[in-house]
Amino acid sequence: MSLDKPYKHVPGTTIFDTEQARLGYHLNQFCMSLMKAENRKRFLADERSYLNEWPMSEEQKQAVLKRDLNRCIALGGNIYFLAKIGATDGRSFQYMAASMTGMTQDDYAKMMAGGGRARGSELPNGEKA
């Protein structure tokens, strides 16, 4: 017997469950630290040193340095926490969202203005949304 997790099979989606939260605890708490202006300043001045203060995996640190949000999510990050990295960079949420979809921000904004991504439409990897 095992727990029922039907959401594991939704295309292009990682549900932040207790398992992901366990993997990403320090990654997300690092993001939380960016709520303070002095921490944002220190992080931007020397990202690597700031990240080294956190017991995160090397993979997680690399994903943050590359601003690869999909990778961050795969490694246990949650988007509400990760959004604080984007805010630190002065990026809009729409910029961050577009970066996860493989679209330019402009194309993503046009898609949203046109009513959003349709259910069943094709994702970049060929799966259906």
Next chain:
Amino acid sequence: MAKLSATVYSSHVPAIGAAIDTGRQQEPYWRPLFAGYEPSKLWMREHTPDVIFLVYNDHATAFSLKMIPTFAIGCASEFAPADEGWGPRPVPLIKGHPELASHIAHSVIQDDFDLTIVNEMEVDHGLTVPLSLMFGQPKAWPCSVIPFLVNVVQYPVPSGLRCFNLGRAIRKAIELYDRPLNVQVWGTGGMSHQLQGPRAGLINRAWDTAFLDQLITNPKALARKPHIEYITEAGSEGIELVMWLIARGAMSEAAPKVAHRFYHVPASNTAVGHLILEETQ
């Protein structure tokens, strides 16, 4: 006796707050959205309650991953708007209602819902954006607000049915309060949106429309909808809509009067839904 007079439902997209705070409400992108809330502001002037019981979720603001309460009730006398990374929103301090909040906590916990009681907390856009949409930009909010927080960030979140039944327990608690207060319950969040992964940007107008219809006419059946349907049809963050069922569960069995209904796509990445339902009993 306190009385629940109406329930209000609204999305709480942070970009809406930013548009209000920076005076961009008349821009072509935002005008249709704010036009949809004009009737609501007029309605609010006629129907200002004594207390709003405002159901929302914290977005990694007051709660980090250190502690994750499934349901939490704000019992403080005031709540300051939080700095979410851009400085606090320039909105008035939120006045709580510690007496009614404590009373509801007592009653609802005795009805088997394990609430976390919060006596010090800052509130984020989840709470302040609906207030701005319904009241505009007053110097002070015209009534007290009891913040009620639901975990919809870390899965599993509470089921729709549990939220609906919690709403019923909240109604009972309001009716047991022995001062003549006019109370509204607001459910916020949603509607369809997904903020993460390659599927980000998902919107499902047909599903949202059916949700609004069913919320009005058959909320008991709606409460049985499984989580997986919210995720597949309304996007991973569409799960916030379970919070609307708390407000709906707080209403009587009588068919409500629909005072206002509005739907708009998009606000940033999200489908905005809005309803005002008045008690008819």
